Amino acid sequence: MKIQRRIAVLLVICCAGIVAAGLAGRGSGSEATPVTGGPDSRTQPLADGCARDRTAILRHEVPNWVYVGGGLAAQNQVVTGVVNSQYEPERAAVPTGTDDPFTHTSYDFTFNIKPDPPSEHVLGTGNFEGLGAETARLHTERESLTFPDWAWPDRGDRVSLVGSWVWDCDHLTASGEHTEIHPFRLLWVERNPGGSSPRSRAGDREADLFATFAGTPADTQAVCASRTKGDRASFQQCVGTPVGEVPLTGTYEFVLRAGKKPSPKARLIYRAVDRLAPSVPIPVTKLKDGIKVTVDGSRAQRIQRQFYVGWRPVATRPVHLRVRLRELLVRRAMDPGCPPADPGCPFKDESLMLGQVTSVPGEWNVYVNAGGVWAPWVPLLIRPRSGETIKTNRSIDFYAARSRPWRLFVQTRECDFGSLGNAYSTQGVVVPCPHILEVGNTASDDQPGILAVHFRSPAASLGTHAVNSRLTGSTCPPSNTKGCYRLTFTISRIRP
Numbered sequence: 001m002k003i004q005r006r007i008a009v010l011l012v013i014c015c016a017g018i019v020a021a022g023l024a025g026r027g028s029g030s031e032a033t034p035v036t037g038g039p040d041s042r043t044q045p046l047a048d049g050c051a052r053d054r055t056a057i058l059r060h061e062v063p064n065w066v067y068v069g070g071g072l073a074a075q076n077q078v079v080t081g082v083v084n085s086q087y088e089p090e091r092a093a094v095p096t097g098t099d100d101p102f103t104h105t106s107y108d109f110t111f112n113i114k115p116d117p118p119s120e121h122v123l124g125t126g127n128f129e130g131l132g133a134e135t136a137r138l139h140t141e142r143e144s145l146t147f148p149d150w151a152w153p154d155r156g157d158r159v160s161l162v163g164s165w166v167w168d169c170d171h172l173t174a175s176g177e178h179t180e181i182h183p184f185r186l187l188w189v190e191r192n193p194g195g196s197s198p199r200s201r202a203g204d205r206e207a208d209l210f211a212t213f214a215g216t217p218a219d220t221q222a223v224c225a226s227r228t229k230g231d232r233a234s235f236q237q238c239v240g241t242p243v244g245e246v247p248l249t250g251t252y253e254f255v256l257r258a259g260k261k262p263s264p265k266a267r268l269i270y271r272a273v274d275r276l277a278p279s280v281p282i283p284v285t286k287l288k289d290g291i292k293v294t295v296d297g298s299r300a301q302r303i304q305r306q307f308y309v310g311w312r313p314v315a316t317r318p319v320h321l322r323v324r325l326r327e328l329l330v331r332r333a334m335d336p337g338c339p340p341a342d343p344g345c346p347f348k349d350e351s352l353m354l355g356q357v358t359s360v361p362g363e364w365n366v367y368v369n370a371g372g373v374w375a376p377w378v379p380l381l382i383r384p385r386s387g388e389t390i391k392t393n394r395s396i397d398f399y400a401a402r403s404r405p406w407r408l409f410v411q412t413r414e415c416d417f418g419s420l421g422n423a424y425s426t427q428g429v430v431v432p433c434p435h436i437l438e439v440g441n442t443a444s445d446d447q448p449g450i451l452a453v454h455f456r457s458p459a460a461s462l463g464t465h466a467v468n469s470r471l472t473g474s475t476c477p478p479s480n481t482k483g484c485y486r487l488t489f490t491i492s493r494i495r496p
Contacts, residue, residue, distance in 0.1 A: 037120070041176030049229070056232070064103045065218050065222045065225070074166065077163060077165035079115055089155065090155075096141070097444065105424065109142060110139065122181075126179075129178075139180040142216065145431055157193065166181075167179060183216050185248050186248055186297070188252075199306075203399070205290075208306050209303055211300035212303075213247050215242060257289050258311055266311040266312065282305065318402065320494040323395065328392075331486070332386050333385050337358060348477065350477070351477065363383055368394075370396040371400050381432055402457070405455060408453045409453075412448040415445060416439070417430065417445065418436030469484055
C-alpha cells in the first residue's frame, strides 16, 4: 500500500467527523511568560522551513522538523537543566503514549527540561502556551530503538545534552510552533542529584553517559529540509533515504560529585560500568570530591557507560527493595471503539477515541518505573481482552534512602496504527507495536492511562498492593470509574 493510500485512509476517517488535532496534541491558554531572547514562534518557523500544512507533512512533501535558524549549526545545541514538569509532574519523563507512524520507526522516549538560565534562550515563545507537561519546558525526544531503557532519565534528574535544536512543525498552536531537542546525540544524566543512586547498594552517586551518531527519522527530516530549502518534490525524494549518522563535534566535560566527606579518614572511590562493548576510552580525572569525565565528540559514535562515586567506609547504606509485578487486570482492552456517527454503540465503554478501525484483542505496551529504575513489562507486547488478567513474574530491584519517599509509576500505550507502516516502509512497524490491520483515530493512539503511587518511606511500602490506573489524561471512558486497568504488585525488603 503506497503512502498516498495510507494518507487517504486517514483523511477518510477525518471526514467522518473526527477533529484532527494532530498526534500528541497540546492544550491552549497560557500562564507562563516567555524568556527574553527566545525565538519567535509566530514568524521564525516559517522562515526556517515549516509549512503549516499537516496533510503535506503526512505525504512527506514538507518537513515535520526543521532546524532553528534553518541550518546544520543547530545539530549540536548544548542544553543543561533539570527534568520536570510544572503542570503534569508525573509525566515529566515518559515513553510517549503516541507517535505519528509516518515519521517514526519506533516510539520515542520523551522528557521535559527546565533549562538552566544559560540555556533558557532555546525556548521558543510557543513553548509557553498551554497548561500541559511541556509548558515552559524544553521537550526532548529520541526514538527508543536507539535509546536503551537503562539510560532513560526520571523526573528530578539533572541532565546535560547535545542534540538537534528544532521546530516541531506538526504541532501548531495559537502561539506558533514550539522548539525542542529532537533527537539528542549525547546525554549525561545525574541520577537523583544530591542523593544516592537507585542502583548502588553502597549509596554511591550515579551519572549515566549515552552517546550515538545513529540517525533517526527526525534527523532525516531536518537534514532534508536544510538541503532542499522548501522544494517539495526534492524534499519528498530526499526523505526516502534514511540519514545513517549525524556526528558530534567539540569536547565536553562532566563532573559527578560524591557529596560531603563523611569523616577525615574516608577515601573517595569511583567505578565505571560499560553497558556496550567494545568500549570507547574516556578520560576520567579524579577530583577531591568526585570525578571529571571528558568526551571527545568526534569519537563518541557509541558510548553507553555508568559512573559511580562514593566514600568508604560507607556511613549509611540505603534499603534494598524488590518490586515484584504480579498481574495486570485489563478492565478495558480499548479495542474496538465506536464509529463517529454512533458514539453509544455496544463498545462505548472501551474507548473515547471514535472512528478507529480496530478489533479485539488490544495491543498494549506497559512500562514501569520503580524508584527511578525503568523496566518494561515482560513481554513488552501483550494482547489483552477486556476483563482478562495478564500475569507476569517480572521483578525490579533498586535502593532507596531510609525514611525517604519514593514513587512507583506506570505508563501504558495501546497500539492502533499497525496498518500504516513507518517512516520508511509501508510494511514496517513502529517498534514495539506490531503490524496489524488497524487504523486509529488521527488524534492519537488509545492511552489506557498512567498509574502513580507515592510511598512515604521504604518501610511504609512493604507488602502487596493493588492500584487502579488514572482516568485523567487517558482515553478510558469515565464509565470505568476504577480506570481501564489495575496493577497488583508486591514490595519486599532484601536483606544484605
